[in-house]
Amino acid sequence: MRVVITIQHPGHVHFFRHPIAELEARGHDVHVFARESDVAIALLEAYDIDHEVLAGESDSLLSLAAVQATYESRLLARARRVDPDVITAIGGVAAAHVASVLRTKSVVFYDTEHATLITKLAYPFADVICTPSCYRDDLGAKQVRYPGYHELAYLHPDRFDPDSSVLESVGLDGDDEFAVVRLSSWEASHDVGHGGLSDPRAVVDRLEDAGLEVLLTAEGRPPADLESAQFSTPPDRLHDLLAHASIVVSEGATTATEAAVLGTPAVYANPLSLGYTAELESEYGLLFECTDENRQRCTLEAIDSILAQDEETWAHRRNRMLEDRIDVTSFVVDRLERHARHRPIERPLTADSHHR
Template identity: 75%
Template sequence: MRVVVTIQHPGHVHFFRHPIAELEDRGHEVSVFARESDVAIDLLEAYDIDHEVLAGESDSLLSLAAVQATYELRLLRRARRIDPDVIAAIGGVAAAHVASMLGAKSLVFYDTEHASLITKLGYPFADVICTPDCYRDEIGSKQVRYPGYHELAYLHPDRFDPDPDALEAVGIDPDTPFAVVRLSGWGASHDVGHDGFDDPRAVVDRLEDAGLRVLLAAEGSLSADLEPYQFETSPDRMHDLLAHATVVLSEGATTAAEAAVLGTPAVYVNPLSLGYTTELDEEYGLLFEYTGEERRVRGLERAVSIVDEPAETWERRRERLVADRVDVAALVVRQIETLAQSREKSRSPTAAETGHP
C-alpha cells in the first residue's frame, strides 16, 4: 500500500518515526512531507527519514495561514502523483483536506482538546480520528479511542532505552541532581491570551537553592544572565536528559508528559488543562498539574519538594502506567493498514460490475 505522512512539528517526527520504519519493513511505500517548524527537519535528518520540505516556518497567526495554504497546495500536487491509500497526520488539517480531494483515506491522531481551530478545520474532513481514552471531547462515529498517550509511540520501554552518555554531553555528572525547565514560546494558536513564568530568574534561583543543577530549554530569547543555563544537545537526545532528570518543570504539556511516561516526576504549569495531563496526575501521580492563578508559585514549590522524595516512588508508578497502556507505535501501524484495506475493498469492483458471480 502507499502511505503519506505529514509532519508539521518536531513532536510529529517522534510520533511517526517507528511506524514509518515498520511500515517500510512490511513492504509498504511511505512518503513523508514536512513543513519547517523548530527542529522538525533536524530530527528527520537525525533519524535518517527520507522527506521533502514543502513550506517554511511561520512567525505569526497571519503568516501561519499563508504557510498552511502553501503546504496544502504542494501536498495536493505531490499526493496526486502518489495516489496514496492513506494520509496520516497529527492534527491533520492538510492531511484530511488533501485526502478528501483525492479519494484517499485520512487518519488523524490528536490529543489537544483546546486546539479548536485545528479541530474545526480538520475533523469534519477526516475519516478516522484516533484519540487517547482520556481525551475529553466526543467526536462521533469516526473517533477511535485507545489506552495510551502520543508519547508512548516513541518512549514506551519497548521503543526507547535512555542513554546516560547524554549527561556528559551537557556537563552533568551522573550523581548530580538536576532539573530540566521547559519555557514555552506561547505562539501557538491555542496559546493566545496565555503566558508562563514572568520571572525565570527566580525559578532558576529557587531550584538551585534546593540543590539542583538547572538546564533551561526555552523557546525564544532569554536574558543574558540566563543564557548560560540554556543547554545545547542534538534534538534527538532530549529524551535521554528527561529520563535522567530529578524533576522536570514545564510550561509545555508534551515535555511534561514525556517526562512522566519515562518515570521522571513532572510539574506542568500552564493555564490550559488537557485530558492526558489530568490523567497522568490523578491516575498515576507522575505529573502534577497546576493551572490556577497561583500556578507559578505552587508549581515551583512542588518541583522543589520532589527533591526529597525517593526515586522508587516514580519507578513503581511508571511500571503501573506501562502495564495499563499500549505501545502506541504498533497501534498506529495497525490503524494505517486497516484503513488502507478498507479503501481497497471500497474500490474493488462488485460481481455485478464485473459480470462474474
C-alpha cells in the first residue's frame, strides 16, 4: 500500500519513526511530508527519514492560519500524485482534509483533549480517530481506543534502550545525580492564556539544595538568572538523558510523560490536565500533576515527596505500567494496514483470460 504521513511537530517524528521503518520493512511505500516546526526537521534528518518540507514555521496564531493553508494546498498536490491508500498524522487537520478531497482513508492519532481548535478542524473529516484508552472524550463510532500512550510508540523497552554516553556530553558522569527541568514557551494554539511555574528559580534551588545537578531546557530564552543551568544536546539524545535523571520537572506534558514511561518520576506543572497525565498519576504514581492555582507550591512539595523515595519504587511502578500497556508502534502499523483503502487486485492478462 501507499502511505502518506504528515509531520508538524518534533513529537510526531518520534511517534512515527518506528512505524515508518516497520511499514517499509513490510514492503509498503511511505511518503513523509513536513512543516518546519522547532526541531522536527533536525530529527527527521537525524533518523535518516526521507521527507519533503512543504511549509515554514509560524510565529503567531494569525500566521499559523496562512502557513496551514499553504501546507494543506501543497500536501494536496503531492498526495494527488502519490495516490495514497491511507493518510495519517497526529492531530491530523491537513491529513483528514486532504484525504477527504482525494476520497482515500485517513487515520488520525491524538491524545490532547483540550486542543479544541485542532479537534474541531480534524475530527469531522477523519475516517478513524485512535486515542489512548484514558482519553476523556467519547468520539463515537470513529474512535478506536488502545491501552497505551503516544510515548510508548518510541520509548517502549522493545523500541528504546537508554544510552548512558549522553551524560558525558552534558558534563556529567555515571555517579552524578541530576534533574531535568523543562520550561514551555506557551505559544501553541492550545496553550494561549495559560502558564506553568510562577518561579522556576525556586524550583531549581530546591533541586540543587537536595544535591542534584540541574539541567534546564527551555522553548525560547530561559529566565536570565537560569541561563547558566541551560544545557545543549542533540534532540535525538534527550530521551537518553530523561532515562538517567533522578527527577524531571516539566511544564510540558510530553516531556513529563516521556520521563514517566521511562521510569523517571516526573512533576507536570501546567493548568491543563490530560487523560494520560492523570492516569499516570492515579494508576501508576509515576507522574505528579500540579494543575491548580497553587502549581508552584504543589511542584515543590512533589519534588520533596519524590526525592524521599528509593529508586526501586519507580522501577516497580514502571514495570506494572508496562504490564498493562502495549507497544504502540505495532498498533499504529496494524491500524494503517487495517483501515487503508483496498484497491482491486490487478491481474495480468493471459491468453486464457481472453477466452473467459
